Amino acid sequence: MNRKFTLARRPETLPGPEHFSVVEEELPALAEGHVRLRLAMAAVSPWQAQRCKDFSNYVEPFAIGELISCDMLGQVVESRAAGWAEGDFAMGRLGWQEYADATPAALTRVDPALSMSTWLTALSSPGLSAWFGFADHARPMPGETCVITSAAGALGSFAVQIAKAGGMRVIGIAGGEAKCQFVTETLGADACLDYRLPDFEGHLRAAAPAGVHVFYDTVGGLTADAVFANMAKYGRIVLVGRSDANNSADPGADFANMRMVWARECTVETFSMYSLLPERRATGRARMAALVRSGAxxxxxxxxxxFEHTPQALHDVLAGKLLGKALVRYWQPDAISP
Ligand SMILES: NC(=O)c1ccc[n+]([C@@H]2O[C@H](COP(=O)([O-])OP(=O)(O)OC[C@H]3O[C@@H](n4cnc5c(N)ncnc54)[C@H](OP(=O)(O)O)[C@@H]3O)[C@@H](O)[C@H]2O)c1
Structure with a gap:
């Protein structure tokens, strides 16, 4: 038997367990050219919540009754595909379910020498979005000041470490004192500001007296507007996500104070992981694997x-309750570490 989560109804703001149904079904015979994986770990992400709502951005909304798509890592339990054997590991966008059948073209082979967490973070969307955001767009220069939103989150925690490795002075932005402490003490940022504090912009101005050279923004909204107003001359702004608007009841509404962006002659660039060619993805994975192995x-x-707690984990990511990347473990295979 397989169990999977499908969308039951659309959330107004944040999705929770009440928006999903568990469907049980018998596994069919495995088709020729496919492998069957028992899924071990799910990488829960804000884009899944965006797709539960009925608004458009770079991906279509889920239909009611549709399996919730998600990056998953699993172990092959049966193979009818050349080159794949029982016991192999792979990851792919296989959805919130306990078993998945897939062709090799839909899978990335996983070397169990690295942990499941490393494969689903550093070598997947969060790590690659941070790597390419800096390598292709932010172009870090030692000594410059870089501001990173959701600094304690999945992308943000990698962005902080990559900017520091590039010699930048890093100011993280995060919700609450505990997260700010994590951003400075564990991730190594030079400072971290709580965007909920009164006079957040005053604190930012004091922390970046020469202005912000690079702004890596995952949230948008009023937090981003405060940073836009404090950019340095020729600053670079990399728009990576819009968590603030996406999580609200009115995702179409956003803020954009462009006055100082124009006055300081800043560039604004955007990018999407979906647009990366496979060979660039492979390059990014190799670079991130080297950074992880070196300990940088x-x-x-x-x-x-x-498995039962997957929807609650998605809610908790969006509510800001979890540090770093949220992963849900369905079972622990012997041959790979968590
Ligand atoms: N361009 C791309 O290719 C690409 C790839 C992956 C992800 N993304 C986007 O990047 C963003 C971050 O993704 P992620 O996976 O790293 O998620 P994440 O940052 O780990 O999780 C979301 C975080 O957003 C913060 N947040 C929620 N509502 C907020 C609000 N109203 N104002 C400010 N912060 C708020 C919360 O942190 P606090 O507690 O600190 O507020 C929460 O922990 C998402 O918008 C995602 O869609 C883009």
Whole structure:
């Protein structure tokens, strides 16, 4: 038997367990050219919540009754595909379910010498979005000041470490004192500001007296507007996500104070992981694996236990309750570490 989560109804703001149904079904005979994986770990992400709502950005909304797509890592339990054997590991966008059948073209082979957490973070969307955001767009220069939003989150925690490795002075932005402490003490940022504090912009101005040279922004909204107003001359702004608007009841509404962006002659660039060619993805993975092996970058994860808790984990990511990347472990294979 397989169990999977499908969308039951659309959330107004944040999705929670009440928006999903568990569907049980018998596994069919495995088709020729496919492998069957028992899925061990799910990488829960804000884009899944965006797709539960009915608004458009770079991906289509989920249909009611559709399996919730997600990056998953699993172990092959049966193979009818050349070159794949029982016991192999792979990851792919296989969805919130306990078993998945897939062709090799839909899978990335996983070397169990690295942990499941490393594969689903540093070598997947969070790590690659941070790597390419800096290598292709932010172009870090030692000594410059870099501001990173959601600095304690999945992308943000990698972005902070990559900017520090590039010699930048890093100011993280995060919700609350505990997260700010994590950003400075564990991730190594030079400072971290709580965007909920009164006079957040005053604190930012004091922390970046010469202005912000690079702004890596995952949230948008009023937090981003405060940074836009404090950019340095010729600053670079990399728009990576819009968590503030996406999580609200009115995702179409956003803020954009462009006055100082124009006055300081800043560039604004955007990018999407979906547009990366496969060979560039492979390059990014190799670079991130080297940074992890050298210890310059350490994946930061919150592991939730059990298939049943997947929807709650998604809610908790968006509510800002988890540090680093949220992963849900469905079971622990012997041959790979968590
Ligand atoms: N361009 C790309 O290719 C690409 C790839 C992956 C992800 N993304 C986008 O990047 C963003 C971050 O993704 P992620 O996976 O790293 O998630 P994440 O930052 O780990 O999780 C979301 C975080 O957003 C913060 N947040 C939520 N509501 C907020 C609000 N109203 N104002 C400010 N902060 C808020 C919370 O942190 P606090 O507690 O600190 O507020 C929460 O922990 C998402 O918008 C995602 O869609 C883009």
């Amino acid at each position: 970058v350490r994946p930061q994860v919150s592991i939730v236990e059990g």
